[in-house]
Amino acid sequence: MLMDKALIIGYGKLGSHLNFALKHSGKIEVSGIIRNVKNTKYPSLVECSNIIFICVQDSKIKSVVRKLSSREYDLKGKYIFHTSGSLTSEELIPLVGKGAITASFHPVQTFESKATKNESRFSGIYIAVEGNPKALKKAGLVSKYIGSMTFIIKKENKIYHHICCVMASGFLAALARGIEKLVSKKIRINGFKNLSFFNIYMPLASQSLKNIASKGAVKSLSGPAERNDISTIEKHLGALKNAPADVLPVYMLMGIETVKLALEKKSINRLQAEKILKVFVKQTKHLN
Ligand SMILES: NC(=O)c1ccc[n+]([C@@H]2O[C@H](COP(=O)([O-])OP(=O)(O)OC[C@H]3O[C@@H](n4cnc5c(N)ncnc54)[C@H](OP(=O)(O)O)[C@@H]3O)[C@@H](O)[C@H]2O)c1
Structure with missing residues (x-):
């Protein structure tokens, strides 16, 4: 042949x-x-x-x-x-x-x-x-x-397949940019130069991706919304007012999505979800 x-x-x-x-x-x-x-x-x-x-x-x-x-x-x-x-x-x-x-x-x-x-x-x-x-x-x-x-x-269906690709790749890069900005402007970790600080957050991101692959997005959720830690979310939002301005809208957008996810996971109830969402809504006046 x-x-x-x-x-x-x-x-x-x-x-x-x-x-x-x-x-x-x-x-x-x-x-x-x-x-x-x-x-x-x-x-x-x-x-x-x-x-x-x-x-x-x-x-x-x-x-x-x-x-x-x-x-x-x-x-x-x-x-x-x-x-x-x-x-x-x-x-x-x-x-x-x-x-x-x-x-x-x-x-x-x-x-x-x-x-x-x-x-x-x-x-x-x-x-x-x-x-x-x-x-x-x-x-x-x-x-x-x-x-x-x-x-x-x-x-x-190809266009929807492509949207999934964009979300799995480009959107992850956009999220990671938020981490980069916070680290470079707010944390300045001693001993970590350039992008090496990602060594700190990568195992967390990798394990999350592994969990998502094995259990799906809903079951993989952890974090303050999932635990109904409303005061932690308030602290995050407060701190982000003094951080690079474009991180706050990303945090809010993704934060609201995690509240919906927590509701789907049934780790919080509707009343609790509404209370957390109100905290986000209060912050909208800080968006440019
Ligand atoms: N990059 C990815 O991650 C990725 C993943 C999956 C699928 N794709 C798809 O793969 C395709 C290419 O994407 P890419 O990211 O590799 O783009 P790219 O890096 O911009 O490469 C395209 C290349 O094609 C050359 N070119 C343009 N017209 C040409 C012609 N008539 N004859 C010969 N060469 C020509 C371009 O030259 P000039 O720069 O001089 O125009 C450029 O070098 C796209 O359809 C994209 O959707 C990309």
């Missing part, structure tokens, strides 16, 4: 990691990488590849599709994937008319910078796929080679 030859269009954060993962697999040859729209080898690289990964920004997928739709490309029997989390395989419809077998291929992973060493961010992760059944089969095989697992998502 001939080895698959994969072309990567777009060598940014995801494209560079995918390149390493494919090369590491030893099962798929990377036939080429196209780093920008002006690359003159586009036609020859497309011709010698049977799999094409479009790893450009969401907003640029259409222009790559337009380019591949032109008469100079024969796409018959080629597997073409894009890696967007929010867009569906519909983006690739113009290529189906040219014989391509298409699907979306979304690695549920964060690639915050380009790959600098041969690290595999694909091992043990899930890849959300949707599109032509033949393409899904191929996606399953490629995923297996790079140590990932595919799951099929319905086109109409």
Whole structure:
């Protein structure tokens, strides 16, 4: 059986990691990488590849599709994937008319910078796929080679899947920024420089994530709202008036959500929840 030859269009954060993962697999040859729209080898690289990964920004997928739709490309029997989390395989419809077998291929992973060493961010992760059944089969095989697992998502649900990804990743970073600000402005822990203070809070965050994975969000809740420690919440809110201003709204937003969670966990009753929520409402006048 001939080895698959994969072309990567777009060598940014995801494209560079995918390149390493494919090369590491030893099962798929990377036939080429196209780093920008002006690359003159586009036609020859497309011709010698049977799999094409479009790893450009969401907003640029259409222009790559337009380019591949032109008469100079024969796409018959080629597997073409894009890696967007929010867009569906519909983006690739113009290529189906040219014989391509298409699907979306979304690695549920964060690639915050380009790959600098041969690290595999694909091992043990899930890849959300949707599109032509033949393409899904191929996606399953490629995923297996790079140590990932595919799951099929319905086109109409993809946007909700992407919202979950944003909440699991970007929103966590936004929360962590609040911790960074409090540490740098309010705690100044001796002996901890730069980001090393996260060593203190990371085991707590990691255990919370483990609990959430094994028991779900509701059962994993602990903290002042869960214990009905209303005076602690009042103290937090008071202290945050003297902290970097943008931490208070984050604390309030998440704090209100934990009250609802505590109610769901039944560790507090409705009356207690209402009392805590009133404490939050009183603070709204301190928001800019
Ligand atoms: N990063 C993540 O964590 C992540 C996770 C899952 C899925 N994704 C998806 O993966 C895709 C790529 O995201 P990314 O974060 O890797 O973006 P990125 O770092 O901005 O990389 C995109 C690369 O594509 C290049 N490019 C643009 N148009 C091109 C063209 N016509 N031909 C060849 N190269 C072209 C860009 O060059 P210029 O900078 O010169 O435009 C850039 O180097 C997106 O669809 C995104 O939704 C990303």
